[in-house]
Amino acid sequence: xxxxxxxxxxxxxxxxxxxxxxxxxxxxxxxxxxxxxxxxxxxxxxxxxxxxxxxxxxxxxxxxxxxxxxxxxxxxxxxxxxxxxxxxxxxxxxxxxxxxxxxxxxxxxxxxx
Amino acid sequence: xxxxxxxxxxxxxxxxxxxxxxxxxxxxxxxxxxxxxxxxxxxxxxxxxxxxxxxxxxxxxxxxxxxxxxxxxxxxxxxxxxxxxxxxxxxxxxxxxxxxxxxxxxxxxxxxxxx
Numbered sequence: 573x574x575x576x577x578x579x580x581x582x583x584x585x586x587x588x589x590x591x592x593x594x595x596x597x598x599x600x601x602x603x604x605x606x607x608x609x610x611x612x613x614x615x616x617x618x619x620x621x622x623x624x625x626x627x628x629x630x631x632x633x634x635x636x637x638x639x640x641x642x643x644x645x646x647x648x649x650x651x652x653x654x655x656x657x658x659x660x661x662x663x664x665x666x667x668x669x670x671x672x673x674x675x676x677x678x679x680x681x682x683x684x685x
Numbered sequence: 686x687x688x689x690x691x692x693x694x695x696x697x698x699x700x701x702x703x704x705x706x707x708x709x710x711x712x713x714x715x716x717x718x719x720x721x722x723x724x725x726x727x728x729x730x731x732x733x734x735x736x737x738x739x740x741x742x743x744x745x746x747x748x749x750x751x752x753x754x755x756x757x758x759x760x761x762x763x764x765x766x767x768x769x770x771x772x773x774x775x776x777x778x779x780x781x782x783x784x785x786x787x788x789x790x791x792x793x794x795x796x797x798x799x800x
Contacts, residue, residue, distance in 0.1 A: 576727070604785060604786050606785075606788070608791070613694075613793060614793050615688070615689060615691075615776070615790070615791040615792045615793040615794065616728075616776065616778075616791035617791070618788045618789075621786070621788065623786050662728060664728075666785035666786075667785075668786070670785060671716075671733055671740070671741060671783055671784060671785055672718070672730040672733065672741065672743075672785065673720075673728075673730065673785055673789075674727075674730070675720075675722075675727050675728035675729070676727060677725070677726060677727050678728075
């Protein structure tokens, strides 16, 4: 079975500061890894995904994430956040043969002016 | 950009009542999904649907749940006799191809409150 842990339920950060949102996963098989973002009153939007290849993946809005197989992590980073980055961020995994996602509980990022 | 539309955004229902949550997937998508998130918990897979039948379902998706694509554009989730523990945010999603690596497009969700 697959599972995802997002240890930080809330992350406040000042505008223009860097941020890291942590994600760890557990799986006995190879997985794909994803970060989704949910802005207020909107749907879940794909930020970035890791399927294979380079362990550093870049997504939309200046976000990037690094896949670390030995630490079973897929942390999301942004070097300088904006007010508009305030949202709920979800890490998710799926197996490379499957069709469903296993999500974490989400991290609420609040950017403080 | 094409969107998945869910209605209503918030629904309140009495325990024991039937509720239908509606979704309009992206028009050229063939695969449809429902997920839910109980407050403070993980987003959980409920069911996937393709070619007018369920292709996969979770343990949560028991006999009180059903899905339907009644008219070629809507995709509905019916809960026959709601319980307090059905209170959650329900997300609909669709995708053009099978396989999670292609990503889904999610709707903004329907918050269901059972009282």
